[in-house]
Amino acid sequence: MNELGKKTLLIVDDEPDIRHLLCDALAQKGYQVVDAENGVQMWRCLDEQPVDLVLMDLYLQEEDGLQLAREVRQRFDDMPIMMLTGKGDETDRILGLELAADDYMMKPFNLRELTARIHALLRRSARQTSPQPINSDHDCLYFGKWTLDLTSRQLRDQQGEEVILTLGEFSLLETLATRPDRVLSREQIIDLSRGLETEVFDRTVDVLILRLRRKLETNPKAPEFIKTQRGLGYLFQGPVAKSMS
Known part of the structure; x- marks a missing residue:
C-alpha cells in the first residue's frame, strides 16, 4: 500500500x-x-x-x-x-x-x-492483527475444528484465526457444507454455488476442491471433510452443526 x-x-x-x-x-x-x-x-x-x-x-x-x-x-x-x-x-x-x-x-x-x-x-x-470473535447474531456452521460464518463469509479455526478464502472457494465450501453427506455432481455444484456464475468448466470445481483441501484438511491426500465420489462428484462428510450463535 x-x-x-x-x-x-x-x-x-x-x-x-x-x-x-x-x-x-x-x-x-x-x-x-x-x-x-x-x-x-x-x-x-x-x-x-x-x-x-x-x-x-x-x-x-x-x-x-x-x-x-x-x-x-x-x-x-x-x-x-x-x-x-x-x-x-x-x-x-x-x-x-x-x-x-x-x-x-x-x-x-x-x-x-x-x-x-x-x-x-x-x-x-488483509492480515488480521488479532483474532476477531464471531458476532453473536451471525449464522454459522461448525464442523471439526472449523467455524464457517455465513453472514460475514469467513472461515475460522478453533483459535479464531481467519483462513483466507477467495470468493469461489468460499462459495464452493458453503455449497458443500450446507448439504452434508449428500453427493453433488460438478454440474450441481456450479448451479448451486453463487461464486461460480462465470466459471463454467467442470474442471473449475476440481481446482477449487484442491485449494480447499489444502486449507481445510490435515492431510489433503486423505481428506476428512471433502470426499471424492468417483464418477459422481463430491460429498462433504458430516456432522455439520448449524447455529445462530
Missing part, C-alpha cells in the same frame, strides 16, 4: 489496449495502478514499490504467465494473484492455475465483476 493508503495493483499484460483499459478503470475505483508488458518490467515494478495484488495475463507473447505467477508466489507468499485467461484455453491449463493463482477470469471480462473480485481478494488477504 502506498503512502496515501491506496492499494497498489500491478497489471501484467502484453496488450497495450488491455493495460490502458484496466489502468483507467481501476484508477477510477481508487486504486493506484502500475503496469508491465513482460516479466522484466514486472520484477522492476515489484522491486521498486510495495504491490498489494498482481493481475496477470496467462499467455504473454514470449513468456508463460503461469510460470511468472509461480515465481511471484515463491517470492511473495501472501501476494494475491488473479489471472486473466482466454475462453479458448485448455481446461487442463486452467487446472494448473491452482498452483499459483488465487482467482481467474475469462476474457472478455465484465469490469464491474473484475473490480468486485479484486476487492474481495484484497479484503481476504
Whole structure:
C-alpha cells in the first residue's frame, strides 16, 4: 500500500489496449495502478514499490504467465494473484492455475465483476492483527475444528484465526457444507454455488476442491471433510452443526 493508503495493483499484460483499459478503470475505483508488458518490467515494478495484488495475463507473447505467477508466489507468499485467461484455453491449463493463482477470469471480462473480485481478494488477504470473535447474531456452521460464518463469509479455526478464502472457494465450501453427506455432481455444484456464475468448466470445481483441501484438511491426500465420489462428484462428510450463535 502506498503512502496515501491506496492499494497498489500491478497489471501484467502484453496488450497495450488491455493495460490502458484496466489502468483507467481501476484508477477510477481508487486504486493506484502500475503496469508491465513482460516479466522484466514486472520484477522492476515489484522491486521498486510495495504491490498489494498482481493481475496477470496467462499467455504473454514470449513468456508463460503461469510460470511468472509461480515465481511471484515463491517470492511473495501472501501476494494475491488473479489471472486473466482466454475462453479458448485448455481446461487442463486452467487446472494448473491452482498452483499459483488465487482467482481467474475469462476474457472478455465484465469490469464491474473484475473490480468486485479484486476487492474481495484484497479484503481476504488483509492480515488480521488479532483474532476477531464471531458476532453473536451471525449464522454459522461448525464442523471439526472449523467455524464457517455465513453472514460475514469467513472461515475460522478453533483459535479464531481467519483462513483466507477467495470468493469461489468460499462459495464452493458453503455449497458443500450446507448439504452434508449428500453427493453433488460438478454440474450441481456450479448451479448451486453463487461464486461460480462465470466459471463454467467442470474442471473449475476440481481446482477449487484442491485449494480447499489444502486449507481445510490435515492431510489433503486423505481428506476428512471433502470426499471424492468417483464418477459422481463430491460429498462433504458430516456432522455439520448449524447455529445462530
